[in-house]
Amino acid sequence: MAADQLYAASDYPVRADLAEAHDAWLDHVAGPGTWWTGEQRVAFVAALWAALDDPDPLPPWSPPSTEPGRLPDGWPLPPAAFDMAYRLARHAATTTESWYRGVLDGLDAAPEAYVELAALAATGLAVGTFGPALGLARPALRAAQPGDPSRQSPPVAPAELNWVPVAGEPDARPAVVQAFSAVPAEHAIQWRLAGAQYMTTAQMAELDWQRPDSPLHRRQMELVAARLSLHRECFY
């Protein structure tokens, strides 16, 4: 599907750069990642989106992989990844460092592998909530592409501002900016989405800013951002 068809059914015109960013993300998810295969990545996002639609949500302390019938047949990742997708979709504000350490143990993988899944969750919740906010169905996930994960990561170091390790000088940037830097491909697509959905880092420096083809001024966007963050009980 071409990017210009992605939201063609919308009653509300979607900017081309935004549709192109979401289209690029759908391709990105389906390809082999740095630590996980395309099949694993697509399955993880499918679980994330299914969690959003759960008509009978579980409480945060109840891992869905232990509930009969919840873990899909042939689930291609450790069960801890299924629980992680559910927790970040439904109860993200309840995460703790001990939860993070437990997921790492369950994944039995490097912290960078956790970062890749966390990035898929965060970006997947952007693309997975945009269509429904316009009254549309979500775009279909694309068929997983074959290939092995690259396992090519930059050197990382512990950070004070995040649980996860980061690339580059730790804590020289805000926590959310360095959050996914340990997996550059995920960091890059996340900031591409942010630039199209909200504003780029350069645009953030302009307090009196308005995208030329958008009716919303920055302060209107920030009101929406703050209200959504309040709903999600996000301290940051």
Added chain:
Amino acid sequence: MLRASAKAVGQPVDAVDAVNGHDVEQAVPFGPLLVGFVDAVVGVDTRAAHQARTRLAEAATPAAVADAAAVVANFEMMTRVADSTGARLAADRLESTTSERERLGVDAFSSAR
């Protein structure tokens, strides 16, 4: 950021009032409709969401609905960036937001770390 961007255009705003949907029409055009839009689309009532979209489109423009939905999507993402990686505010940012955090009750969130 809302407080700073509103001030930059000569429309100072109480950010806490704004986020709570109070008295923001002058400082933030369509503010109550934008707050109502967010409240509706994060809920499960599809009829309420449809009504919120329609009201915002009629008062502003249909494109405003799409761009507001994009901001909602972005902060569904950014809240998970923060909460999945244990993001903490730097000390200077903590200090500069003390008053707003107290008034919004943010310090009581379980995500406070």
